[in-house]
Amino acid sequence: MVEHNNENLDLIFHALADATRREMIRLLSEKEKTVSEMAKPFDMSLAAASKHIKVLEKARLIQRTVEGRTHTCRINAETLALASQWLSVYEKFWSKRFDLMESEILKAKKKEH
Amino acid sequence: MVEHNNENLDLIFHALADATRREMIRLLSEKEKTVSEMAKPFDMSLAAASKHIKVLEKARLIQRTVEGRTHTCRINAETLALASQWLSVYEKFWSKRFDLMESEILKAKKKEH
DNA sequence: TTAATATTCAACCATTTGGTTGACTATAGA
DNA sequence: TCTATAGTCAACCAAATGGTTGAATATTAA
Numbered sequence: 001m002v003e004h005n006n007e008n009l010d011l012i013f014h015a016l017a018d019a020t021r022r023e024m025i026r027l028l029s030e031k032e033k034t035v036s037e038m039a040k041p042f043d044m045s046l047a048a049a050s051k052h053i054k055v056l057e058k059a060r061l062i063q064r065t066v067e068g069r070t071h072t073c074r075i076n077a078e079t080l081a082l083a084s085q086w087l088s089v090y091e092k093f094w095s096k097r098f099d100l101m102e103s104e105i106l107k108a109k110k111k112e113h
Numbered sequence: 114m115v116e117h118n119n120e121n122l123d124l125i126f127h128a129l130a131d132a133t134r135r136e137m138i139r140l141l142s143e144k145e146k147t148v149s150e151m152a153k154p155f156d157m158s159l160a161a162a163s164k165h166i167k168v169l170e171k172a173r174l175i176q177r178t179v180e181g182r183t184h185t186c187r188i189n190a191e192t193l194a195l196a197s198q199w200l201s202v203y204e205k206f207w208s209k210r211f212d213l214m215e216s217e218i219l220k221a222k223k224k225e226h
Numbered sequence: 227t228t229a230a231t232a233t234t235c236a237a238c239c240a241t242t243t244g245g246t247t248g249a250c251t252a253t254a255g256a
Numbered sequence: 257t258c259t260a261t262a263g264t265c266a267a268c269c270a271a272a273t274g275g276t277t278g279a280a281t282a283t284t285a286a
Contacts, residue, residue, distance in 0.1 A: 006132040013130035018274085019119040022199070029203055035233060048275055050234065055273095069232045069283040077206030084200040084207075086135070090142055091197065093190030131244085148263060161245055163264065168243095182253040182262045228286080235280070242273070250265070256258085 004086050008060075012083050015059035020044075021052050025075060028062060032074040117199050121173075125196050128172035133157075134165050138188060141175060145187040 015021055024038055039049030053073060056062045060079045065072050128134055137151055152162030166186060169175045173192045178185050 006135075009135065010130055010132060013126050014273095016199075017123055017126035017130055019123060020274095022119075022122065025203070029206065036231090044274090045276065046233075047235085047277080051274070054234095066233095069281095071233070075203070075206060077203055080200055080203050081207040084197065084204070086129075087193055087197040087200065090138070090188070090190055090193050093142065093188060094194040127243095133244095149261090157244090158246065159263070160247080160265085164244070167264095179263095182251095184263070229284100230286090231282100231284075233281085233283100235278105237277090237279105239276080240274095243271080244269100245271100246269080247267090248265105249267105250263105252262085252264100254259100254261075256260095 004082075008079075008082060009086055011059040012061065012079055015055050015061050016083065018052070018055075020049075021056055021061075024052060024056060025061060025080075028073060028075040032072055035071045035073065038073060117195075121192075121195065122199055124172035125174065125192060128168050128174055129196065131165070131168075133162075134169055137165060137169060138174060138193075141186060141188040145185055148184045148186065151186060 016025075020042055023041070027033060027038060027041070035050060035053060036046065038053060039046050042049055053062070053064075057064055057073075060076055062073045063076050065074075129138075133155055136154070140146060140151060140154070148163060148166060149159065151166060152159050155162055166175070166177075170177055170186075173189055175186045176189045178187075
């Protein structure tokens with residue numbers, strides 16, 4: 001069974017609950033980036049972006065390596081997987097409906113003939 | 114392509130970022146429940162639980178029907194699916210591990226029989 | 227050594243959050 | 257009709273959030 005640590009999930013989902021941070025993740029999914037590079041697309045101070053990055057880091061959604069004065073961030077997909085796993089427990093609820101829908105469509109098609 | 118509405122995702126992930134609300138979703142996944150039934154397991158006032166329910170409702174993670182004085186809540190899995198879909202974009206980053214997990218689940222299920 | 231660059235830190239601020247309590251509304255049952 | 261039950265609402269509070277600015281730190285380049 002997958003362990004669903006509550007504190008971790010709090011941090012992860014909270015980090016994902018902000019459009020800026022979700023976009024940062026998207027950016028990192030293309031390529032690793034420095035703090036300044038991550039901040040550039042957003043209409044806010046570097047300090048504000050730095051705070052967002054810290055939130056993502058605390059949730060372990062991203063990781064940082066420091067080389068000299070530049071901090072490079074990369075995505076940490078294992079943590080995204082944790083969120084996904086929590087949600088997957090409920091997948092049956094929407095796949096069920098999907099199956100139902102499919103069988104309804106089949107029935108409808110049979111009636112056509 | 115899946116539409117990822119930012120405001121919706123803000124509400125959805127924010128709603129999921131609280132252990133009480135995640136547990137409420139788990140409870141509803143077993144069976145639909147009234148507001149009082151949902152509040153009972155938690156060490157907080159009914160008013161506090163009612164607020165949590167409203168957060169879940171606003172995010173459309175649950176739906177409510179009112180009959181007389183009792184409000185019945187049920188899970189709205191389509192919205193959970195939206196969160197899942199956002200995450201699935203990054204699935205490729207962990208797909209190796211995901212495959213492993215799937216095979217573990219399969220093994221576990223076989224053991225059950 | 228001096229200046230520029232990359233980034234964080236600290237203090238501040240308005241807003242949101244998650245809880246409380248007490249009053250209120252509406253329905254159901256005696 | 258009177259009372260209990262189901263639930264919300266409003267006011268309040270402390271803590272957290274998301275932003276700002278200005279100063280501090282550390283590294284690199286001139």
